[in-house]
Structure formats: C-alpha cells, structure tokens
Amino acid sequence: MFLRYIFDMLEEFGMQNCSSVKTPLPTRDLSDFSESDSATDASMYRSIIGKLIYAANCARPDLAVAVSFLCRYMQSPKSIHMEAAKHTLRYLKGTAELGLEYRAQKVYKLVGYSDADYAQDKQDRKSFTGYVFILSGGPITWACRKQVSPASSSVESEYMSLSDASKECFWINQLLSLCKIPVPLPVTMFEDNQGCIALAQNPVFHRRTKHIDVRYHVVRHYIRSGGFIWSILILK
Structure with missing residues (x-):
C-alpha cells in the first residue's frame, strides 16, 4: 500500500x-x-x-x-x-521498496537512541535533536527537529536532545501499558556523549550548566526513578 x-x-x-x-x-x-x-x-x-x-x-x-x-x-x-x-x-x-519490519518476540524490549547535531543551522546556530526507539526489531517512533534555543556546547545540545527522548520514552511506556504489552524496565538508552551522561546522572549545578533551562532536567527524574540503563554508543 x-x-x-x-x-x-x-x-x-x-x-x-x-x-x-x-x-x-x-x-x-x-x-x-x-x-x-x-x-x-x-x-x-x-x-x-x-x-x-x-x-x-x-x-x-x-x-x-x-x-x-x-x-x-x-x-x-x-x-x-x-x-x-x-x-x-x-x-x-x-528506495521505494524499503519499509519497516517487525518480528514477534517473547519479551518486548524497548531500546532508545538519542543524538544531536550541534549548531548545525548556520543562520541562527541552533542545534538539531534526533532520537529513535526500537521495539520488536523495528523503529516505532522517531523525531528530528530543531531545538528551540541555541546551545552553548555540544554537551548542552546532547542534553537537550536526551531530555526530549526521555519524555518520549515515558509516553511510550504509558501507551504500551494501556495496550497490555509488558515491557521490562529499565529502558536502555544509548547516548554517545560522556559529558551529557555525566550531566544527566549528576544533579549538581555549576557555572557551566546553571543556565540550562529547568525543563531539560526532567531526564534526571527518570534516572533517579530507575527508568534507564545508561550505555555508551561507540560510533565507528
């Protein structure tokens, strides 16, 4: 079709x-x-x-x-x-014949990937957020959009992207729960920026991060509640 x-x-x-x-x-x-x-x-x-x-x-x-x-x-x-x-x-x-393929699994494991393109827009120097979530062998939700405010570093742009991905993950878990599809927690989220991971896991504010909008710190709440397993994605 x-x-x-x-x-x-x-x-x-x-x-x-x-x-x-x-x-x-x-x-x-x-x-x-x-x-x-x-x-x-x-x-x-x-x-x-x-x-x-x-x-x-x-x-x-x-x-x-x-x-x-x-x-x-x-x-x-x-x-x-x-x-x-x-x-x-x-x-x-x-590539007209390309499409999504899903496979039946005994245990449905949700896996997410988050990334950002720092200051990609040469006109306003805003970064781009990108994430995708995989379930049953295929992507079920994905996004690529410009961030609402410029980031002062690659760590900050990655952190903003990770925050959006974490909120999407929370929504997916709620939807799957309503559909009676059990998904084991915590969810594995792959992020390739160690500075971003350290910032998300450490709730201490300092001079380099105090200017980040409070709304992006929601990712820390999900980490403290045991919602994620953090992994490093090595890009080759």
Missing part, C-alpha cells in the same frame, strides 16, 4: 522516470544561497513537502532529517530548495 503511495507521488510531480540517488539530501549546503537565486513554485514545493512529511512520519524514518530541513523553507522557497526536494523524490525512487 505504501509502495503505491510513493509511485503515485512520483507520478504526480512528473518524477516517475527520474534517475535515483543514494542520499535523501544533496551534499550542497542548502542554507548557503544568495538573494539572486530565483523563486520557485511555492504551491508545488509545499505539496511535495506535505507528501514527504506523511511518508517520513508513517514508514520512512530515513527521510526525517531531509524533511525537517526542507520544511524550513516552506514560506518562500528558492530554486535550490525545489532541487533539493526533487532530490529527495529521486532518493525515494531508488
């Missing part, structure tokens, strides 16, 4: 015979454009992004970063942004 959705989307925008690419976004920096770049059909651009949002939210977590980035230019897209959106469609052409 979702394969049909992708093919219909490609046909709607005249991309059914396009060549495929291997990445959801082009390597060119989309935030680096001049005022001389021509405007594009904003209505068509929004229509493409709307359909990509549905795909990213329902069955294609690999589109989350690309869609989050393209959404920033919905108001007044330039030709460079339309090219990037069509690049994402070309990526879908080559």
